[in-house]
Amino acid sequence: MSDALLKIEHLTRYFDVSKPWLNRVLEREEKQFLTAVADVSFEIKRGETFALVGESGSGKSTIAKMVVGLLGASEGTIDFDGHRMTGTAGAEMRELRRRFQMIFQDPFASLNPRWRVGDIIAEPIHTFGLMKGADVTNRVGELLDTVGLSAKDAEKFPHEFSGGQRQRIAIARALSSKPEFIVCDEPTSALDVSVQAQILNLMKDLQDEMGLTYLFISHDLSVVRHMANRIGVLYLGRLVEVADGKRLFSEPQHPYTRMLLDAVPDLALSGRRRKPVEGEIPNPINPPPGCAFHPRCPLAMPRCKVEAPHRVDTATGYAACFALETQPA
Amino acid sequence: MTDALLSVRNLRVEFPTRRGILTAIDDVSFDIMPGEVLGVVGESGAGKSLTGAAIIGLLEPPGRIAAGEILLKGQRIDNLDAEAMRRIRGKRIGMVFQDPLTSLNPLYTVAQQLIETIRTHADISEAEARSRAVALLDRVGIPAAARRIDDYPHHFSGGMRQRVVIALALCAEPELVIADEPTTALDVSVQSQIIDLIKEICAERGAAVMLITHDMGVIAETADRVAVLYAGRLAEIGPVREVITAAEHPYTAGLMGSIPTLTQDNARLVQIPGAMPRLNAIPQGCAFNPRCDRAFDRCFKDRPDPLDRGNGRKVACWLFDEVGAAAKEKANV
Numbered sequence: 001m002s003d004a005l006l007k008i009e010h011l012t013r014y015f016d017v018s019k020p021w022l023n024r025v026l027e028r029e030e031k032q033f034l035t036a037v038a039d040v041s042f043e044i045k046r047g048e049t050f051a052l053v054g055e056s057g058s059g060k061s062t063i064a065k066m067v068v069g070l071l072g073a074s075e076g077t078i079d080f081d082g083h084r085m086t087g088t089a090g091a092e093m094r095e096l097r098r099r100f101q102m103i104f105q106d107p108f109a110s111l112n113p114r115w116r117v118g119d120i121i122a123e124p125i126h127t128f129g130l131m132k133g134a135d136v137t138n139r140v141g142e143l144l145d146t147v148g149l150s151a152k153d154a155e156k157f158p159h160e161f162s163g164g165q166r167q168r169i170a171i172a173r174a175l176s177s178k179p180e181f182i183v184c185d186e187p188t189s190a191l192d193v194s195v196q197a198q199i200l201n202l203m204k205d206l207q208d209e210m211g212l213t214y215l216f217i218s219h220d221l222s223v224v225r226h227m228a229n230r231i232g233v234l235y236l237g238r239l240v241e242v243a244d245g246k247r248l249f250s251e252p253q254h255p256y257t258r259m260l261l262d263a264v265p266d267l268a269l270s271g272r273r274r275k276p277v278e279g280e281i282p283n284p285i286n287p288p289p290g291c292a293f294h295p296r297c298p299l300a301m302p303r304c305k306v307e308a309p310h311r312v313d314t315a316t317g318y319a320a321c322f323a324l325e326t327q328p329a
Numbered sequence: 330m331t332d333a334l335l336s337v338r339n340l341r342v343e344f345p346t347r348r349g350i351l352t353a354i355d356d357v358s359f360d361i362m363p364g365e366v367l368g369v370v371g372e373s374g375a376g377k378s379l380t381g382a383a384i385i386g387l388l389e390p391p392g393r394i395a396a397g398e399i400l401l402k403g404q405r406i407d408n409l410d411a412e413a414m415r416r417i418r419g420k421r422i423g424m425v426f427q428d429p430l431t432s433l434n435p436l437y438t439v440a441q442q443l444i445e446t447i448r449t450h451a452d453i454s455e456a457e458a459r460s461r462a463v464a465l466l467d468r469v470g471i472p473a474a475a476r477r478i479d480d481y482p483h484h485f486s487g488g489m490r491q492r493v494v495i496a497l498a499l500c501a502e503p504e505l506v507i508a509d510e511p512t513t514a515l516d517v518s519v520q521s522q523i524i525d526l527i528k529e530i531c532a533e534r535g536a537a538v539m540l541i542t543h544d545m546g547v548i549a550e551t552a553d554r555v556a557v558l559y560a561g562r563l564a565e566i567g568p569v570r571e572v573i574t575a576a577e578h579p580y581t582a583g584l585m586g587s588i589p590t591l592t593q594d595n596a597r598l599v600q601i602p603g604a605m606p607r608l609n610a611i612p613q614g615c616a617f618n619p620r621c622d623r624a625f626d627r628c629f630k631d632r633p634d635p636l637d638r639g640n641g642r643k644v645a646c647w648l649f650d651e652v653g654a655a656a657k658e659k660a661n662v
Contacts, residue, residue, distance in 0.1 A: 280519055
């Protein structure tokens, strides 16, 4: 599709978690690899919010880091606005880098405590040589204003701000290079609910004003439902389902998505009987063969234990599950 | 009420510092009935965990209970000496902490930790204690309990560790279990298992639970009653269904509206402006007044006490005081 801003195909990332060479020789062990992300493909359209959800160890943050180039991909490709990013370096990559930014989870760790807020926000402007002199100060003031702080706050240090205000500073920094695409890695999970609501509202407002595209990563399904146009569900580094935002919740297709939705405690007090969730996430170093979810899956068939399922189209998007394949279309 | 299992009366916890005394918990009162699950919610710094720590006598110095009393079945426990408190802790009040890795000793096997705890509180032989420990692990859902009991905590996954901690908290059959954010460190699919387990096992043994969490969803599904804390003060307490569906305190109402849900469609979340005040800058009158859109002059002068609203509900807000409501109408005219 031509309107895809980010296109990811067969993205895979291994981490070498082997013991040191001498131990391997003495203990006669093979090298060990942890597959954090396995064969993930999806695209994000211009102006939409695409969310990735999953439990810990499902590879959410690894994908985020690969998208912004903080980690290399082991296999697969990432295309940003038609430019191949995997393997690109130098000046071309630099120009691409200006166009996407990242907001991190912990606003206490992502801001340099020795820098003034004004310098933190101005850094991307200087790095990409966008402005000089007094223009920079004005722009920083404007940005602080946009995120709901005051231009005077540029003189202060990060420790003078609360968690929510720091996350606003992080957003201002992300906006300063005028990006089109922002990767948000759990932007509100370190914040209290009332502050979380402020930040989520701010992010939505900014998207409406500036036409931003978000890759939104979270483990909180209700936050994701509130923010996203389309949602991808990850399990053990595999993308099990992609669906339109609200329909993922009304018509979950993949058995893992259903299990996840059943497990979320909800405020609605609907009195629904939750299906007890079985088991825990297996070790990613030795994931189960076939479909990674089969040991916990209520619909597992003999085929699931040997073969990895391929992507099938569903009413709401697509999913990777044999049980969906056998159903009459 | 006299038949309460635990009564907290006008509890006040202070931290003396060089710059003056910080009041972290200010005049908080509530009861827990036998077998009841009381949820305690609030944002960080609201005093949730400190309330739990004060009850079980684990306030970190220089923090101290400055006023008020805590009664367990009518007996005061806030002024006991360390030895007497130690006998209550574990035996009559069990505790489940947030992080299962730090609440288990990594150098001892699960069996050693469970047997030690059981034998501290009950006069039985080691073999008997061991069989009781195995039964308990089995009950909290650890597969092959008889074999896994000799494993060390690091052999267990996060969810399994939290099950061990629950077994530890319950091994002396306490009347009250204080669970401080028991599921915060866990993934959602495991979280629901642990919540169900706490609920079930406490109902089975008739133990009351004080469930401290910041997650309203967990409270909604687990608790019978809920207490909402704000800046160390009780904002609202009442049956969980009523507090969630028809919150009366403006803070509770804002808090409920700010949580995205799985069923409703709101373009925007309700936004409470500002943040909770720091302990050294709590405003005069109602602590919520700078952020409250319904505040009127009385809120800036006098601090509201929890007003009885019937059906076990209490709300600390002048809007529900007849005099206050009248004054507000006057101000509006």
